[in-house]
Amino acid sequence: MDLVFENWGLIDYNVALSNQETLVELVQQKQKPPTIIFCTHTPLVTKGRATQAGDITQWEGPIYEINRGGRATYHGPNQLMIYPIIPLQESSSERRSMDVGSFLRQFELALVDMLNDLGIHAHGKSFQIKKTDNKNDSNLFISKATNEETGVWVGKHKVASLGLSIRRWVTFHGAALNVEYDPKAFQGIKPCGFSPSIMTSIEELLGSPPNRNQIINQLQIHLQKRL
Numbered sequence: 001m002d003l004v005f006e007n008w009g010l011i012d013y014n015v016a017l018s019n020q021e022t023l024v025e026l027v028q029q030k031q032k033p034p035t036i037i038f039c040t041h042t043p044l045v046t047k048g049r050a051t052q053a054g055d056i057t058q059w060e061g062p063i064y065e066i067n068r069g070g071r072a073t074y075h076g077p078n079q080l081m082i083y084p085i086i087p088l089q090e091s092s093s094e095r096r097s098m099d100v101g102s103f104l105r106q107f108e109l110a111l112v113d114m115l116n117d118l119g120i121h122a123h124g125k126s127f128q129i130k131k132t133d134n135k136n137d138s139n140l141f142i143s144k145a146t147n148e149e150t151g152v153w154v155g156k157h158k159v160a161s162l163g164l165s166i167r168r169w170v171t172f173h174g175a176a177l178n179v180e181y182d183p184k185a186f187q188g189i190k191p192c193g194f195s196p197s198i199m200t201s202i203e204e205l206l207g208s209p210p211n212r213n214q215i216i217n218q219l220q221i222h223l224q225k226r227l
């Protein structure tokens with residue numbers, strides 16, 4: 001399945017959401033190919049379906065209640081938003097058709113692959129994969145992590161948050177990847193139920209500002225492969 005990539009740049013959140021919903025209909029009707037959008041937003045908070053009381057404490061900016069998985073989280077210009085508009089009826093070499101869990105795993109792993117390209121050892125947390133204690137046994141076992149742990153992590157710090165919606169078997173919403181460091185990001189909320197101190201960024205992990213174009217180019221390669 002060949003993907004189309006679009007970069008919307010800095011865009012109003014409501015406009016981006018409306019555009020996504022239009023694309024969902026077009027992709028579902030096969031009037032447009034599967035598409036992945038890259039964009040950024042001005043500072044705001046979105047409340048997913050699992051948002052709990054106390055997730056938003058002192059946030060004073062815009063708040064949007066939306067129909068995606070996950071809890072409350074922040075979006076801002078320091079992030080890169082990744083919105084996949086992809087029909088789940090079609091499979092890829094890496095994921096099964098009509099399987100939301102398989103799609104989410106591969107979406108996470110595409111981000112992990114890109115970070116590994118940058119020299120950052122990241123891992124997804126939707127499923128935890130561990131070796132057995134027997135050094136001679138290379139078998140792996142898989143256990144589900146909690147919904148809050150879904151995303152991309154570097155050690156105990158979270159660098160990307162994921163939350164999808166599915167409409168007529170087409171995905172939308174997606175991932176918020178923390179690219180640059182912003183001391184004001186995540187303040188006044190518990191992102192995905194965690195303390196803001198849990199969140200990190202590519203800039204902090206590298207120790208220098210990253211190249212956004214390089215990140216987008218590498219993501220295109222890995223998203224095409226996995227999704």
